[in-house]
Amino acid sequence: MDTTQLLKGVLDVAVLAVIRDDDGYGYDIVRRLRAAGIDEIGDASVYGTLRRLFAAGMLTSYVVPSEGGPHRKYYGINAQGRAMLAAHAADWNRFAQTMSTLLDEPVAPARVRKIGENK
Amino acid sequence: MKTLSIDPAILTFAAAVRNALDDLPADDIDDLTDGLEADLSEQAADGRPALADPVAYADELRAAAGLAPRAAAGRAPLIDLALVRANLRHAPEDLARAIRSRPGLSAIADLLISMRPVWWTIRGLVLVGALTIEWLANSAQRVPLWLWIAASVGVVVSVQWGRGRWLPTRGRRAIPFVASVVAVLAIIPLYIGVTTYVSRQFAEVYSGAGFEPTGLQLDGTPITNVFAYGPDGELLTDVQLFDQEGNPLTVTGADFGGAVLDGYNEIGYYALIPRSSAPGAAGWNIYPLVSLDPAYFDADGLPTANNPTIESTPPFERTQPLVGATVPDGGEK
Numbered sequence: 502m503d504t505t506q507l508l509k510g511v512l513d514v515a516v517l518a519v520i521r522d523d524d525g526y527g528y529d530i531v532r533r534l535r536a537a538g539i540d541e542i543g544d545a546s547v548y549g550t551l552r553r554l555f556a557a558g559m560l561t562s563y564v565v566p567s568e569g570g571p572h573r574k575y576y577g578i579n580a581q582g583r584a585m586l587a588a589h590a591a592d593w594n595r596f597a598q599t600m601s602t603l604l605d606e607p608v609a610p611a612r613v614r615k616i617g618e619n620k
Numbered sequence: 621m622k623t624l625s626i627d628p629a630i631l632t633f634a635a636a637v638r639n640a641l642d643d644l645p646a647d648d649i650d651d652l653t654d655g656l657e658a659d660l661s662e663q664a665a666d667g668r669p670a671l672a673d674p675v676a677y678a679d680e681l682r683a684a685a686g687l688a689p690r691a692a693a694g695r696a697p698l699i700d701l702a703l704v705r706a707n708l709r710h711a712p713e714d715l716a717r718a719i720r721s722r723p724g725l726s727a728i729a730d731l732l733i734s735m736r737p738v739w740w741t742i743r744g745l746v747l748v749g750a751l752t753i754e755w756l757a758n759s760a761q762r763v764p765l766w767l768w769i770a771a772s773v774g775v776v777v778s779v780q781w782g783r784g785r786w787l788p789t790r791g792r793r794a795i796p797f798v799a800s801v802v803a804v805l806a807i808i809p810l811y812i813g814v815t816t817y818v819s820r821q822f823a824e825v826y827s828g829a830g831f832e833p834t835g836l837q838l839d840g841t842p843i844t845n846v847f848a849y850g851p852d853g854e855l856l857t858d859v860q861l862f863d864q865e866g867n868p869l870t871v872t873g874a875d876f877g878g879a880v881l882d883g884y885n886e887i888g889y890y891a892l893i894p895r896s897s898a899p900g901a902a903g904w905n906i907y908p909l910v911s912l913d914p915a916y917f918d919a920d921g922l923p924t925a926n927n928p929t930i931e932s933t934p935p936f937e938r939t940q941p942l943v944g945a946t947v948p949d950g951g952e953k
Contacts, residue, residue, distance in 0.1 A: 512684075528659035532666070544663060545677045549684025552651045556685075564654065571626055574655035 508542055512550050514593065515539055517559065517578055517586040524577035526565070527551065551576050559585055629671060630660045636674035641682065643690055652681050736782060743803040744778030745771055750806035753813035757820065834873025843871050844881065845892060845932055846907040851945035853938045857931075858897050859907045868905035876904065880912070880923065889914075891923050892932065908932045 508515070519525070519533040530551065531544045554560050559582035566572045578586070634656045641649045660671070682689065719725045748771045756763065780786040781796040788795075836843035846869075848859040861869035868874075871892075872881050881904075882891040891912040894903025910929040918924050 526658070527655055528662040528666075531659075531663070543677075543680055544659065544668075545680035546684040548656070548659065549652065549681040549686075552681075552685040555651065567658065570661065571658040572655060573658045 508539060511593065512542060512546065513554060514586060514589040516547065516550050516554065517582055520576060520578050521586060524575045526573040526575045626657050626661055627664065630657055630664065633671045633674050634660065637678045640675045640678035644687065652685060737779060740779040740782035741775050743800055744775035746803040746806050746810055747799060748774035749810045753810055753817065757813050757817040836869065836871045845871065845909050847934045848907060849939045851942045853941040855934050855938060858895060861905050861907060870904035872904050889921055893929065908934065
């Protein structure tokens with residue numbers, strides 16, 4: 502199954518999750534996501550998501566000059582980002598539970614009598 | 621930022637990405653692309669796929685950042701129409717407040733408001749004038765009666781509009797306003813048109829064919845009769861006069877078609893006709909012309925049919941004889 506569409510819905514949470522403990526810069530975060538098995542998302546999508554989360558006030562950002570190369574822009578999670586991550590994590594767990602239950606034990610369809618059919 | 625160690629292809633790609641985002645505010649572009657070169661370099665070092673389409677990359681950045689696509693985003697319009705409309709809608713009240721808050725301006729405004737009927741009148745005249753002046757100037761006629769009537773109607777309609785009457789419900793305010801604007805714009809063209817028309821009318825009066833004096837004149841004054849005296853000082857009759865070209869020297873002018881040359885002088889009405897020796901149209905240069913006898917005029921003081929004639933009264937009974945002149949004597953010299 503193509504998980505790209507699924508991932509788009511949860512990319513925000515995924516990005517918040519990989520920087521929950523350590524600040525990271527753009528490609529660093531892409532690398533962490535890939536290491537976690539999220540491989541189908543383009544790097545531009547990750548960078549755009551970082552910018553959107555930053556604009557929404559979930560992240561802090563700072564620029565670090567690097568020796569002999571271009572500067573890097575680091576992102577870190579803040580209190581609001583943590584609160585959102587927690588809320589989304591709870592939502593996700595509940596939703597995933599529901600889905601798992603649904604997929605593991607299909608609900609029997611209600612039986613409907615046809616016309617002329619006797620009990 | 622040091623860029624020496626960056627692959628030129630990455631620099632080009634990043635520049636192209638920024639270019640594809642250039643409809644966004646500069647801050648947004650910076651937020652989206654700060655550190656892009658570092659990320660791309662590192663990705664290249666990781667052996668990830670080569671750089672692809674910078675526009676698609678920019679679109680992905682933009683979409684993930686929750687910004688509208690470029691096509692839909694467009695540029696902010698140069699003129700915010702909604703704002704302009706709102707300002708215009710409030711302009712009358714704003715202006716009124718500004719004027720009323722100043723006693724001097726307020727007094728002037730009251731005066732102008734009392735004078736509005738004057739403007740309504742002028743507006744009516746200007747609009748009718750603007751519609752007709754070109755025709756009038758080209759026709760070079762006197763102002764015809766119907767135009768006076770039209771002007772009166774225009775004034776009445778304009779004043780009624782000013783009073784809020786004779787207007788459809790829609791356009792109750794727009795029609796008088798548009799009429800005023802058109803009238804203001806028409807004033808200068810109308811002024812030019814009227815000036816042209818008036819100057820043409822004057823030219824018509826002083827040099828037009830209809831008013832050009834004909835016949836004999838002395839210093840611009842028309843001559844009605846000619847009296848010739850012989851060398852002996854006696855009044856001559858049946859004198860035939862011609863000019864240097866051999867044209868009959870008539871007091872009436874060459875194209876005169878009437879049977880009687882009449883008019884008013886200091887004495888009163890006079891009526892002259894050719895002498896009986898050369899009656900009719902050919903006799904206008906045979907002098908002196910004879911007068912219709914006023915004794916036979918009708919009750920209105922005008923000639924009757926077959927009104928008898930008398931010799932016109934000469935200015936002098938005789939003049940002084942000319943010394944040394946040859947006096948004709950019985951047809952011989």
